[in-house]
Amino acid sequence: MTITPLHFVGVSALLFGIGLLVVLTRRNAIGVLMGIELMLNAVNVQLVTFDRVYGPERLDGQLFSLFVITVAAAEAVVGLALILAVYRSRGTVAVDDLHELRG
């Protein structure tokens, strides 16, 4: 019994699915952000797996996930600042209470 790339891909897919469910169902905006982090992590696992599959000469996958981690950090910082600003002006961070723009 060996661990194939498909095992890693499977874990990554499950993690991505859980993250997607969190994003779509959590009512608190910070919870939604946690789901996005989970999804980004799943994608990183995928990238590193395929980096390993295509050999040690190419490190594109690892470099790419480095960039993903950096962008995720920037996204989290700006997202949390936005949530704090919304909380200060509205007193809530529940995503379905913020519906001024509903058509």
Place this chain on the structure above:
Amino acid sequence: MTDWIYVVAFYGVAGVALLGGLGVLFFRNLFHAGLSLILSLFAVASLFVLLGAEFLAGVQVLVYVGAVAVLILFAVMLTQRITARRVRRYTRALIPAALVTLGLAVVTVFVMVKVELPAIAPIPEASAIDELADQLLSTYLLPFEVISLLLLGALVGAIVLARKEERR
């Protein structure tokens, strides 16, 4: 790769990662969900180690666990009255969300059954960190510089958004 320790480690770490994710999904208290997220992020770092990407595992722990997760916990504490009235965890869109995720799962399983992947290349003795640094400052120099600008922009933007309005 056939080493049984590797197999056990993989299943253990993968299980912890998925349990952490499920915790984020199901914990009623958002603070507990954040701690569960940290568990999951640690497990993903261990997955990176199993894949032979130690540098990335270090970056994962430093950036995600050290910075992003702590920031999220801070935001939870700043915006939530945890002990206040019981709040609903989920939006009303549970069924559409479940359908979307189910669709994704079907497509993913279909692709995973179809595709044929080569085995994982053996982990080289030497660390890949030299090569990573070389490529980051040659092939990927432009993205590297752009991303530092992005970080600067995010920093300034976050300060502007989150500071209190001045009274005039």
